[in-house]
Amino acid sequence: MRKSEENNKFRKKENAKKQHGSKSERPEKHICPPGECDLAKKCGGCQYQGMDYEKQLNKKHREVKELLGSFGKVEPVIGMQEPFHYRNKVNATFQRLKNGTVISGAYQQGTHSVVKIDECQIEDKIADGIIYDIRGMLRSFKIKVYDEDSGYGLLRHVLVRRGFRTGEVMVVLVLASPILPSKNNFVKALREKHPEVTTVVVNVNDRRTSVVLGERNITIYGKGFIEDELCGLRFRISPSSFYQINPVQTEILYGKAIEFAGLTGKEKVIDAYCGIGTIGMAAAGKAGSVIGVEVNRDAVRDAVTNAKRNNMKNITFCNEDAGEFMVKMAAQGETADVVFMDPPRAGSDEAFLSSLLQLSPKRVVYISCNPVTQARDLKYLTSHGYRVERCQPVDMFPWTYHIENIVALVQKIR
Numbered sequence: 001m002r003k004s005e006e007n008n009k010f011r012k013k014e015n016a017k018k019q020h021g022s023k024s025e026r027p028e029k030h031i032c033p034p035g036e037c038d039l040a041k042k043c044g045g046c047q048y049q050g051m052d053y054e055k056q057l058n059k060k061h062r063e064v065k066e067l068l069g070s071f072g073k074v075e076p077v078i079g080m081q082e083p084f085h086y087r088n089k090v091n092a093t094f095q096r097l098k099n100g101t102v103i104s105g106a107y108q109q110g111t112h113s114v115v116k117i118d119e120c121q122i123e124d125k126i127a128d129g130i131i132y133d134i135r136g137m138l139r140s141f142k143i144k145v146y147d148e149d150s151g152y153g154l155l156r157h158v159l160v161r162r163g164f165r166t167g168e169v170m171v172v173l174v175l176a177s178p179i180l181p182s183k184n185n186f187v188k189a190l191r192e193k194h195p196e197v198t199t200v201v202v203n204v205n206d207r208r209t210s211v212v213l214g215e216r217n218i219t220i221y222g223k224g225f226i227e228d229e230l231c232g233l234r235f236r237i238s239p240s241s242f243y244q245i246n247p248v249q250t251e252i253l254y255g256k257a258i259e260f261a262g263l264t265g266k267e268k269v270i271d272a273y274c275g276i277g278t279i280g281m282a283a284a285g286k287a288g289s290v291i292g293v294e295v296n297r298d299a300v301r302d303a304v305t306n307a308k309r310n311n312m313k314n315i316t317f318c319n320e321d322a323g324e325f326m327v328k329m330a331a332q333g334e335t336a337d338v339v340f341m342d343p344p345r346a347g348s349d350e351a352f353l354s355s356l357l358q359l360s361p362k363r364v365v366y367i368s369c370n371p372v373t374q375a376r377d378l379k380y381l382t383s384h385g386y387r388v389e390r391c392q393p394v395d396m397f398p399w400t401y402h403i404e405n406i407v408a409l410v411q412k413i414r
C-alpha cells in the first residue's frame with residue numbers, strides 16, 4: 001500500500017457513478033492490479049492488496065454470511081466508489097536504524113520492526129505528507145527517536161487526524177517525556193511547510209507499552225482538538241477520542257443505522273459506546289430523547305460540547321462503563337425504546353446484554369467492526385427474545401479484511 005498511483009482509468013470510469021448500495025448499482029469493475037503496492041506483504045495492513053475491489057466486497061459478503069447468515073439475510077456489502085486514501089487518521093511509528101537513518105511507518109505484521117512508508121494508498125495524502133516532513137525536521141531540531149529496547153530517546157509516534165469536511169488538521173507528537181525542545185520553532189517550521197495544520201498536541205507516553213497514546217495531552221499550538229462535519233452536524237474530536245476513520249462510509253453507516261432504528265420522534269433512545277456522540281446526535285432529531293454512554297472521559301467531554309455546539313436539547317451523556325450503566329438502569333426499573341450499541345472489537349459483555357433484556361427495547365441496532373464477536377452477542381440476544389430483522393455490511397476498510405456490520409434486532413412476538 002503506497003506510492004501506488006491510483007488507477008486513473010478507474011477514477012475516470014467511476015467518478016460519474018454514485019455510491020453503490022446494491023450489486024447492480026456497483027461499479028462494474030474495481031481495479032488494483034496485483035503487486036501495485038510494493039509494501040503490501042511487509043506491512044501487512046492491507047491483506048486484500050492485489051485483489052479486485054469487487055472481489056473484496058464479495059469475499060467480505062461471504063465471510064459475514066458464514067458468521068451471521070444463520071440469523072437472517074445478509075445484504076450485499078455497501079462498498080466505496082473510490083476506495084483510496086480514505087483513512088482520516090494516520091499513525092506513524094518512528095525508528096532509528098543501525099546506520100543512523102530514521103524511518104517512519106507501520107510495524108511489520110507481528111513484529112516490532114517498522115516498515116518505512118512515505119505514502120500509502122489508503123491513508124490521507126495530506127497526513128502522509130506531514131509525517132514525511134516531520135521526519136525530515138528531526139535532525140535539525142535534534143529530536144531523538146525513542147528506542148523501545150533501551151527506553152532512550154523522545155519521539156515515539158506521530159498521529160495526524162484530518163477533518164474530512166473542515167480540512168482542520170491535528171498533529172499529535174507522542175513523546176516519552178513532556179518536553180519538546182524548541183517547541184515554538186518546531187511548530188513554526190511545521191506550519192511553514194503545512195499551513196493546514198490547525199493544532200499541535202504533545203501526548204506523553206512514558207510507559208513501556210505498545211499502546212500508542214499516553215494519558216496526558218499538552219496543547220502546544222491551536223485549540224487542542226479538530227472539528228469535523230458528519231451528517232450535517234459539527235463534531236469536536238480530541239486526540240484520544242474515537243472517531244470513525246472513513247468519513248465517506250461513516251455517513252452511509254449512520255444513515256443505515258438510523259433507518260434500522262425506525263424512529264418516529266417519540267422514542268427514548270440509548271446510544272451505548274457512543275464515543276463523541278455521533279450516532280446519538282445524528283438520531284436525536286428523530287427521537288424523543290437520547291442518552292449516550294461512553295467510558296472514555298475525553299470523548300464524553302467532546303460529546304457534551306458537541307451537543308451544545310449543535311444546539312441539541314434532548315441528548316445527555318454519561319461517562320461510565322456501558323455494562324455498569326445498563327445494570328443500574330435495569331435495577332432502577334428503567335426502560336428504553338431503541339438501543340444503538342457500537343462496542344469495540346471485543347464486542348459487548350454479559351452485564352450489558354442481560355441488562356439490555358431487562359430494559360426491553362423494541363429495537364436494538366448493533367453496529368460492529370468485528371462480526372465474530374457480533375455473532376457471539378447475537379446468539380445471546382436471539383436466544384433471549386430477539387430476532388434479526390436486517391443485516392447490512394458496510395465496507396469501511398477497503399483493501400483490508402476488516403468489515404463493519406449493522407444488525408437490526410426486534411423483539412420476537414410472544
Ligand SMILES: C[S@@+](CC[C@H](N)C(=O)[O-])C[C@H]1O[C@@H](n2cnc3c(N)ncnc32)[C@H](O)[C@@H]1O
Pocket residue numbers: 241242243244272273274275276277278279293294295296299320321322323342343344345369
Ligand atoms: C467502535 S467505537 C464507537 C464510537 C461511536 N459509536 C462512533 O461511531 O464514533 C467504541 C467506543 O466504545 C468505547 N468503549 C469501550 N469500552 C467501553 C465500555 N466498557 N463502556 C463504554 N464505552 C466503551 C470506546 O472508548 C469507543 O469510543
